[in-house]
Amino acid sequence: MSRSIDIKLRVNGENVSATVPARLNLVDFLREELCLTGSHVGCEHGVCGACTLTVDGDTVRGCLMLAAQANGKEITTIEGLADSGQSTALQAAFTKRNALQCGFCTPGMLASALGYVNAGGAADRDAIRQHISGNYCRCTGYQSIVDAICDVIEETRT
Amino acid sequence: MKAPDFDYLRPSSLDAALAMLAEHDGEAMPLAGGQSLMPMMNFRVAAPEALIDLADLTELRGITVDAGTVRIGAMTRYAELMSDATVQAHIPLIGMALPHIAHDAVRNRGTIGGSLALADPAAEMPALMLALDASIEVTGPDATRMIKADDFFLGMFETALDGELITAIHVPVATPAQRFGFHELTQRHGDYALAGVAIAQTDDSYRAAFFGVADRATRVPELEAALKRQDDMKVVLTYLDQIDFTDDLKANHTTRQRLAGVALTRTLKGMTA
Amino acid sequence: MTGPAHIFDKPNRYIGKPEPRADAARLLQGRGRFVDDEKLPRMVHAAFVRSPHAHAKILSIDTEDARTSTGVIAIYTGADLAEHVTPYVGTLTHMAGLRSAPQHPLAMDVARWQGEPIVMVVATSRALAEDACELVDVDYDELPAAVDSETALDADTPVIHPEFGSNLAWERDVIAGDIDAAFAAPGVHVVEREFRFGRHTGVTLESRGTLCDYDPSEDQLTVYYSGQAPHMMQVIFSKHLGLPEENVRVISNDVGGSFGIKIHTYGDEIATAAAAKLLRRPVKFIADRFESFVTDIHARDHIVKAKMGITGAGTIVGIDFDDLTGIGPFSMYPRTSAIECNQVLNLTGAPYVMENYRAKGRVVFQNKTLMCQYRAVGHPIAMAIADGLLEDAARKIGMDPVALRELNLMADDSYPRTSATGMKLDDLSHKRALRKLTEIMDYQGLRADQTEARKDGIYRGIGFVSMVEVTNPSPMFYGIGGAPIASQDGATLRLDAGGALHVSSSITEQGQGTNAILAQVAAGVFGVDLNRVKVTTGDTATTPYGGGTWASRGAGIGGEAMLLAAQALKDQVLEVAGVMLQTGVEKLDIRDGAVTDLEGNERLPLADLARTVYYRGNELPNDLNPELIATRHYRVTDFPFVFTNGAMAAHVEVDTATGFVKVLHFWAVEDCGRVINPLLVDEQIRGGVVQGIGGALYEECHYSPDGQFMNATMADYMVPMASEMPDITIAHIETPTKTSVLGAKGAGEAGTGGAPAAILNAVNDALSPMGASIWQMPMTPERILTVLDKAAE
Structure with a gap:
């Protein structure tokens, strides 16, 4: 029983050991302790999707999971997606379609988009809109993001 | 908007979890998926002395069918419910409702037991249990009992739980009728x-x-x-x-x-x- | 002034091309640099105790327990900081009669809105600072609050600033012609409506934040600032913290959305700078989402009683309205909170020929969060009044709303001219825009579909707006009134030894693509490949001096400065090339990174020229003094503003059983002059439209009667999300402004300014068979059901 917890996890393919305050959430841990500042904090109550990242292959809200709960897990952040090449096609499509402006929602949006593409989602605009509807973007009209995700699906399946 | 400090406990068995719950005498809260509890803590409207993480309790996992009833472990995540063949085959109502519950990233963490224990009046899961005539299996320090969904929800964020944990949900297998x-x-x-x-x-x-x-x-x-x-x-x-x-x-x-x-x-x- | 054709037509031009943004790569790989990503040695964190009351006297503050809380470094009250920060007042001399009271970073004796910062706690982590905030004991005497703008001026409403005698902050009347006579004339129909525009707010995904570092050895304050106007903030920090201007450096790296939210003086940010100075170490403050809701400026909050007179043949004879705006307890510093109302008074009906006009604006104080300039300042109100009444009038006289607009819009060949309110207008294209709009949307087809659908009990509606957008403001906007806000901007281009361009500009990047368009202008006008241009913006220490990004001025003003500087550098480089090549300058050009002849044949790579200048000056004549750097500044001179215009349409379906509105599609035709990058402009318009849809259908700051903000969470304050948003078709008319060579007008706010009126009109079109109409935004299901019920009675 302790207010700080020892954790061991893998982050972007690297083993990490740390002692963290019990109350520290995963996204703050990644940003503050590991300096992986690509994951953003937008609302801290699980609505905006800016902190969306991947835990054991599933997208999760980084603000609704404690670092302590990540013990033994495999975490992939936007930096990991980029460095490993997993998000290369989406990056290219987002660039071509101008599917980002300020870029603050982008890491979470990419993680959600990748979840959709990897799950075999169709190039169906309504389905894509529904899938990314947990990720708030104040700058674009969402349309370019939908276009970009469609592009990636169509390119990889033809 | 940072949660107040708390002790983080991670029991490895149901008995241990129940003992911790009893030991804290109402000051500890079980942590299931955390998708509702964590926002409440970040807003500091919930400030438990300790969180008891149920993640390692194998007793709260698994989906099985027996004698016309599907038993769903309380720690089953929404995403698991959506993809589980047993649930799809025997509880079609859950498949109809789940796509409407929040979003992917939340469904990947949120659990059926957590939702029922919270008893948010706006949540879908309690209503599904009522419609399905489900029974909630709850375990306390001394006994396990079954509570009909009709008797489980007592008010806003209020349930029939009494120092107990939800261990499973029992849903009758859908019939052709x-x-x-x-x-x-x-x-x-x-x-x-x-x-x-x-x-x-x-x-x-x-x-x-x-x-x-x-x-x-x-x-x-x-x-x-x-x-x-x-x-x-x-x-x-x-x-x-x-x-x-x-x-x-x-x-x-x-x-x-x-x-x-x-x-x-x-x-x-x-x-x- | 018109642009020399070669700037826009030569082979390696970039202006007008949909070039992807270079900045995208960084942002897509998690390598952006937002304020909260910065971490400095010895950095500590701030949190604030905020007023839980809308209006309360602060009787005492007990910080004793908090001071001993783990990790606490310092605690400051209003009185503590008042010794180090001079108060500020949000008035400007050209807003005649505007009054506001002095503000301190932390409330002194009275708290005047829920969320006002009272006590600052600095600790080694944000979590520990919040823990200590809970231990601060403030004893309040709650006072009656003035919350509702409609009763703010009543005799029995508490006066927020007793020294003013009332809650009136500002008022203005605008009168042209004789509206009473016009309305009384025979054959004139008058439509009258009361519009209500809810309060909403910006909800930038990156919340406000600052990291302030103070170095006592040099008396130097460095502020990492998530905002739009670094030079303005430099002056404000300098003036109110008592530092020489040159000792304040304001750096804006990546900014996660701003929309007008991040261009004001917020007490918590000023307090953070003061704490850094007092503690002689870096202090970071990042507003959490709750703090954002209760302290970021709010917008709109208007109640408008309006009338339009129209002849049976469809000629608008005039508009008469009364606008009441609630701005919170102070006018925001330094831009003031009267501009929004002033824009409504100035812009209503601006697309239409109209001789009679009467408008009254009143701006009142209330115990709510401060209201100030947010994207499309005043525009949604102005456009909804005029175009809402216009379509109401069209229904009344049985005329098609497009035909009615055709009849009343200013003719495209009638400029320059003035609007009824005296606004100088030029280079607009309302009629072409409307015609293009009806073509791309297949207006007739939609009407046919509407008729068919109604037979099945499906109620679809089509709504329009013809609109103007204030862009490229001159000094008449702020500078004239004494605000430290530059209306001119500067650009510098430097040719480096390797043949690349380093450019810098005083306009700033918040994601709209400023850096990208600056590079396009520089590369295209000077003559290098786009990827050989590096752009610096957002740093008072390294960029030219200027206003930053607001009022859709970046492309038009900053872009023009860059164009002028690129032309100047080109002239300077060709002078050197002429000497080196023993050729007349008039026979040379720069293309694709090389000095060429006029046919484009390479004569001298720029890298060779630059290396000769920088490394081997001995090869040049002694009397040649090469300047491979040029700076130019630009401001708009002949007009107070340069207007963009547009025509937009919404197609909606109203579920009459639930009151839910689904936006099926949206079209926008915009004339922002020369389009520098259609890829960027189009998605900016779309984003603006979606923000406008937010205001029209979803977003509202709800207050209780005693001034409590009731929905300050992302779950309860509804922003538009992807699932409900329509596809948005964009088209352009390009009428370059004659005020610049570049010809670009602003593009960033039209969608937000126009969409609410189009949605309102579409909903009312859908409701028209039931005889119902709605005049309140957001148009929530409950409000729509209410008007349907009323019509059915």
Whole structure:
């Protein structure tokens, strides 16, 4: 029983050991302790999707999971997606379609988009809109993001 | 918006978890998926002395079928429910409802047990349990007992749990005589509904559970009886008067009652179509 | 002034091309640099105790327990900081009669809105600072609050600043012609409506935040600032913290959305700078979402009683309205909170020929969060009044709303001219825009569909707006009134030894693509490949001096400065090339990174030229003094503003059983002059439209009667999300402004300014068979059901 917890996890393919305050959430841990500042904090109550990242292959809200709960897990952040090449096609499509402006929602949006593409989602605009509807973007009209995700699906399946 | 400090406990067995719960005498909260609890803590509206993480409790996992009942471990995540073949085959209502619950990233963490224990009146899961005539298996330090869903939800964020943990949910296997319907009215996909209803029809009998409309997920026996009698919908809808509809910023009680009626009408229409 | 054709037509031009943004790569790989990503040695964190009351006297503050809380470094009250920060007042001399009271970073004796910062706690982590905040005991005497703008001026409403005698902050009347006579004339129909525009707010995904570092050895304050106007903030920090201007450096790296939210003086940010100075170490403050809701400026909050007179043949004879705006307890510093109302008074009906006009604006104080300039300042109100009444009038006289607009819009060949309110207008294209709009949307087809659908009980509606957008403001906007807000901007281009361009500009990047368009202008006008241009913006230490990004001025003003500087550098480089090549300058050009002849044949790579200048100056004549750097500044001179215009349409379906509105599609035709990058402009318009849809259908700050903000969470304050948003078709008319060579007008706000009126009109078109109409935004399901019920009675 302790207010700080020892954790061991893998982050972007690297083993990490740390002692963290019990109350520290995963996204703050990644940003503050590991300096992986690509994951953003937008609302801290699980609505905006800016902190969306991947835990054991599933997208999760980084603000609704404690670092302590990540013990033994495999975490992939936007930096990991980029460095490993997993998000290369989406990056290219987002660039071509101008599917980002300020870029603050982008890491979470990419993680959600990748979840959709990897799950075999169709190039169906309504389905894509529904899938990314947990990720708030104040700058674009969402349309370019939908276009970009469609592009990636169509390119990889033809 | 940082959570207040707390102790983090990670028991490896149900017995250990129950002992911790008892030891903290109401000051500790079980942590399931955390998708509702963590926002409450970040806002500092919940400030438990300790969190008891249920993640390692194998007793709370697994989906099995036995004697016409599906037993779903309390720590089963929404995403698992959606992809589980047993659930798809035997509890079609869950498959109808789950895409409307929040979003992917939340469904990947949120658990069925967590939702039921919280008893948010706007949440879909309690209403599904009511419609499905499910039983909630709860375990305390001394015993395990079954609570009918009808007896489980006592009010806003209030349940029949008494120093216990939900260990599993028991749902009757759907029969060929059954039909199901689900409809919710939300302005944005994945939001809590302004009004919604889940319906299970068995032959000519109905279980219709409304959510997002009152202090808890609610059935109206007289309304269900009227459906059975095949009363005119205008008559059926008058029984909604028995619900004490909520007033809030998004809709007052009059609007909510009307929307509940629309949800019911549309669900029934979809079931007969 | 018109542009020399070669700037826009030569082979390696970039202006007008949909070039992807270079900045995208960084942002897509998690390598952006937002304020909260910065971490400095010895950095500590701030949190604030905020007023839980809308109006309360602060009787005492007990910080004793908090001071001993783990990790606490310092605690400051209003009185503590008042010794180090001079108060500020949000008035400007050209807003005649505007009054506001002095503001301190932390409330002094009275708290005047829920969320006002009272006590600052600095600790080694944000979590520990929040823990200590809970231990601060403030004893309040709650006072009656003035919350409702409609009763703010009543005799029995508490006066927020007793020294003013009332809650009136500002008022203005605008009168042209004789509106009473016009309305009374025979054959004139008058439509009258009361519009209500809810309060909403910006909800930038990156919340406000600052990291302030103070170095006592040099008396130097460095502020990492998530905002739009670094030079303005430099002056404000300097003036109120008592530092020489040159000792304040304001750096804006990546900014996660701003929309007008991040261009004001917020007490918590000023307090953070003061704490850094007092503690002699870096202090970071990042607003959490709750703090954002209760302290970021709010917008709109208007109640408008309006009338339009129209002849049976469809000629608008005039508009008469009264606008009441609630701005919170102070006018925001330094831009003031009267501009929004002033824009409504100035812009209503601006697309239409109209001789009679009467408008009254009143701006009142109330115990709510401060209201100030947010994207499309005043525009949604102005456009909804005029175009809402116009379509109401069209229904009344049985005329098609497009035909009615055709009849009343200013003719495209009638400029320059003035609007009824005296606004100088030029280079607009309302009629062409409307015609293009009806073509791309297949207006007739939609009407046919509407008729068919109604037979099945499906109620679809089509709504329009013809609109103007204030862009490229001159000094008449702020500078004239004494605000430290530059209306001119500067650009510098430097040719480096390797042949690349380093450019810098005083306009700033918040994601709209400023850096990208600056590079396009520089590369295209000077003559290098786009990827050989590096752009610096957002740093008072390294960029030219200027206003930053607001009022859709970046492309038009900053872009023009860059164009002028690129032309100047080109002239300077060609002078050197002429000497080196022993050729007349008039026979040379720069293309694709090389000095060429006029046919484009390479004569001298720029890298060779630059290396000769920088490394081997001995090869040049002694009397040649090469300047491979040029700076130019630009401001708009002949007009107070340069207007963009547009025509937009919404197609909606109203579920009459639930009151839900689904936006099926949206079209926008915009004339923002020369389009520098259509890829960027189009998605900016779309984003603006979606923000406008937010205001029209979803977003509202709800207050209780005693001034409590009731929905300050992302779950309860509804922003538009992807699932409900329509596809948006964009088209352009390009009428370059004659005020610049570049010809670009602003593009960033039109969608937000126009969409609400189009949605309102579409909803009312859908409701028209039931005889219902709605005049309140957001148009929530409950409000729509209410008007349907009323019509059915």
